[in-house]
Amino acid sequence: MTEEKKEGQAGQGGGKPKVPRQGMPEQDPHVRARNFDEVTLGYTEEQALLEASRCLQCKKPFCTTGCPVGIDIKSFIGLIQSKDYLAALAKIKESSLLPAVCGRVCPQEMQCEKVCILSKKGDSVAIGRLERFVADFQAKHGGGQIPKAAAPTGKKIAIVGAGPSGLTAAFDLTVMGHKVTVFEALHKAGGVLVYGIPEFRLPKAIVEREVKVLEQMGVEIKLNYVIGKIKTIDQLMEEDGFDAVYICNGAGLPWFMGIPGENLNGVYSANEFLTRSNLMKAFQFPEFDTPIKRFKNVAVVGGGNVAMDAVRTALRLGADNAYIVYRRSQDELPARHEEVEHAMHEGVKFKLLTAPVKVLGNEQGWVKGLECIEMELGEPDDSGRRRPVAKPGSEFTLEVDAVVVSIGTSSNPLLFQTTPGLGQTKKGYIEVENEQTCRTTKKGVFAGGDIVTGSATVILAMGAGRSAAKNIDQYLKTGEWWSK
Amino acid sequence: MEEITLREIIDYARINEENAKRFYSEAAEKASAENVRAYLKHLAKEEQKHIDHLNELEKKVDKSGKIPKSHGVAKPLGYADYVGKVRLDETASYQDVLKAAMAKEKEAFESYRKYAALSDDEKAKALFLLLADEESRHLRGFEDKYDDFMREIENN
Numbered sequence: 001m002t003e004e005k006k007e008g009q010a011g012q013g014g015g016k017p018k019v020p021r022q023g024m025p026e027q028d029p030h031v032r033a034r035n036f037d038e039v040t041l042g043y044t045e046e047q048a049l050l051e052a053s054r055c056l057q058c059k060k061p062f063c064t065t066g067c068p069v070g071i072d073i074k075s076f077i078g079l080i081q082s083k084d085y086l087a088a089l090a091k092i093k094e095s096s097l098l099p100a101v102c103g104r105v106c107p108q109e110m111q112c113e114k115v116c117i118l119s120k121k122g123d124s125v126a127i128g129r130l131e132r133f134v135a136d137f138q139a140k141h142g143g144g145q146i147p148k149a150a151a152p153t154g155k156k157i158a159i160v161g162a163g164p165s166g167l168t169a170a171f172d173l174t175v176m177g178h179k180v181t182v183f184e185a186l187h188k189a190g191g192v193l194v195y196g197i198p199e200f201r202l203p204k205a206i207v208e209r210e211v212k213v214l215e216q217m218g219v220e221i222k223l224n225y226v227i228g229k230i231k232t233i234d235q236l237m238e239e240d241g242f243d244a245v246y247i248c249n250g251a252g253l254p255w256f257m258g259i260p261g262e263n264l265n266g267v268y269s270a271n272e273f274l275t276r277s278n279l280m281k282a283f284q285f286p287e288f289d290t291p292i293k294r295f296k297n298v299a300v301v302g303g304g305n306v307a308m309d310a311v312r313t314a315l316r317l318g319a320d321n322a323y324i325v326y327r328r329s330q331d332e333l334p335a336r337h338e339e340v341e342h343a344m345h346e347g348v349k350f351k352l353l354t355a356p357v358k359v360l361g362n363e364q365g366w367v368k369g370l371e372c373i374e375m376e377l378g379e380p381d382d383s384g385r386r387r388p389v390a391k392p393g394s395e396f397t398l399e400v401d402a403v404v405v406s407i408g409t410s411s412n413p414l415l416f417q418t419t420p421g422l423g424q425t426k427k428g429y430i431e432v433e434n435e436q437t438c439r440t441t442k443k444g445v446f447a448g449g450d451i452v453t454g455s456a457t458v459i460l461a462m463g464a465g466r467s468a469a470k471n472i473d474q475y476l477k478t479g480e481w482w483s484k
Numbered sequence: 485m486e487e488i489t490l491r492e493i494i495d496y497a498r499i500n501e502e503n504a505k506r507f508y509s510e511a512a513e514k515a516s517a518e519n520v521r522a523y524l525k526h527l528a529k530e531e532q533k534h535i536d537h538l539n540e541l542e543k544k545v546d547k548s549g550k551i552p553k554s555h556g557v558a559k560p561l562g563y564a565d566y567v568g569k570v571r572l573d574e575t576a577s578y579q580d581v582l583k584a585a586m587a588k589e590k591e592a593f594e595s596y597r598k599y600a601a602l603s604d605d606e607k608a609k610a611l612f613l614l615l616a617d618e619e620s621r622h623l624r625g626f627e628d629k630y631d632d633f634m635r636e637i638e639n640n
Contacts, residue, residue, distance in 0.1 A: 259567065302638055357565075357566040375562070378559060388561070389559060389562055390560075408637025427633075
């Protein structure tokens with residue numbers, strides 16, 4: 001059973017017929033809350049054409065300025081209007097390697113769609129959904145070509161991490177004619193796309209397809225290869241002859257709250273919880289080897305996209321009650337509005353302005369509850385922000401048998417420990433000249449994505465990969481570096 | 485409570501600040517992460533500023549015999565009540581340092597409040613409250629930093 005999300009009525013002028021923004025077909029919330037199939041089903045061709053017809057083909061399109069990788073949005077939508085879907089996809093691929101991924105997980109409402117001229121008086125063009133449509137069209141109907149690489153330059157580049165940033169850099173550098181080897185610590189390429197984002201939001205077959213294209217282009221991907229353990233960055237450059245290294249290993253070390261009881265059985269980091277389910281396919285146990293305990297009442301602490309993924313996974317694993325516990329107000333939830341809405345429709349219970357203070361355990365050392373305290377917004381500070389303050393005496397206990405901590409991640413210290421000369425910022429990330437050049441404090445070593453910015457979005461990581469590729473290419477030609 | 489002079493109260497506060505300065509300096513020696521080491525050194529310098537401030541306060545009190553007016557008490561965010569205590573060793577992170585700092589400021593705030601409540605002498609009481617108010621602002625400063633940090637890391 002499917003339902004089509006109702007969206008606002010059209011309101012654009014310019015003499016075009018008033019076509020409303022096309023809703024996205026999706027599984028019924030009650031059904032999807034118990035399965036791992038993709039929630040949103042994608043536009044039909046008819047819907048895509050209707051939606052594309054809403055684009056005004058502005059002379060000066062703002063949408064491209066809102067895209068972190070600068071996709072020529074006007075042109076690709078124009079090609080959809082002409083029903084030339086493969087050309088539309090090729091146009092996107094001039095700037096973005098992963099349209100099927102970005103069409104699903106990018107926060108378009110904060111980027112390209114936010115600056116769409118139609119959003120001033122009504123609903124913007126659904127750019128992300130159209131991007132997904134053309135990518136899915138190719139997957140379904142075939143067509144398209146493997147991009148060709150320039151003549152070999154004889155230069156070797158090592159990329160540490162096969163997430164969205166590394167894959168993008170690998171693509172661009174290969175097209176430039178360089179020989180690229182990607183070192184991935186896990187047994188599958190894709191990074192957060194395979195271990196973090198659940199199947200119901202991003203089917204893994206999509207990622208596998210994109211990785212295969214890279215391999216067909218000549219990119220070598222070494223799996224189960226931990227740089228800093230098996231080989232150091234210095235060894236890659238001095239012994240293995242790599243001319244440059246791009247570090248984009250993400251920020252995968254989870255933060256915990258530091259409250260009593262966090263070491264009890266049944267307390268997970270969101271990373272572990274999601275990795276078990278997504279990467280290790282624990283939701284398909286015993287078909288796959290990794291088990292996961294099925295809890296009845298689960299509290300997920302945090303309010304970001306990862307927290308939404310974890311709480312919705314908990315529901316699908318069979319929880320009767322799945323809670324989001326977040327110390328701030330609804331307005332401050334960092335997750336995409338769409339993800340919050342999906343979670344609410346699926347039955348997730350939101351405990352907002354609520355802070356955990358202690359995890360309670362039973363005699364066997366398993367979680368039996370989460371003691372929380374209610375918060376209220378304090379007086380505005382100098383910046384006008386009202387920080388949440390605890391309401392004395394408002395403590396209460398949430399009866400849960402599992403707690404998933406999803407309050408963010410930081411950098412793994414391994415590379416800093418094994419790479420002399422690699423600078424670190426106060427917050428623990430890799431120090432770079434700036435986020436455009438991606439040059440670290442160590443000559444020939446570049447860095448980008450979450451390991452530089454802290455946890456951000458897939459498209460920003462891809463943008464960093466693109467910048468890094470451009471700057472690596474320039475470095476290989478000039479040998480120029482910077483000094484602090 | 486035993487009679488205590490205003491100078492003894494300031495001496496006591498100075499010892500607390502000196503202990504805090506030593507605590508941060510020693511933690512800086514141990515920390516392996518360069519960024520954490522730098523922040524701990526910065527905090528040790530801040531404690532020296534507090535010592536300097538107490539020296540100035542002592543002069544003012546000596547000269548006028550009056551307790552300066554407080555700049556007010558800052559309402560805490562509550563983090564210090566619930567984050568566990570941490571030991572700052574070689575693995576210390578920025579978050580660990582903030583937690584340790586919050587715990588220290590809270591402890592100081594509460595002890596001055598307690599001594600103020602126990603004091604019969606109005607001036608001693610006022611001086612303890614002045615010191616407590618200052619600690620409340622230090623505590624809130626660290627809680628704000630911790631809140632900013634948590635907000636930043638939870639953004640995805």
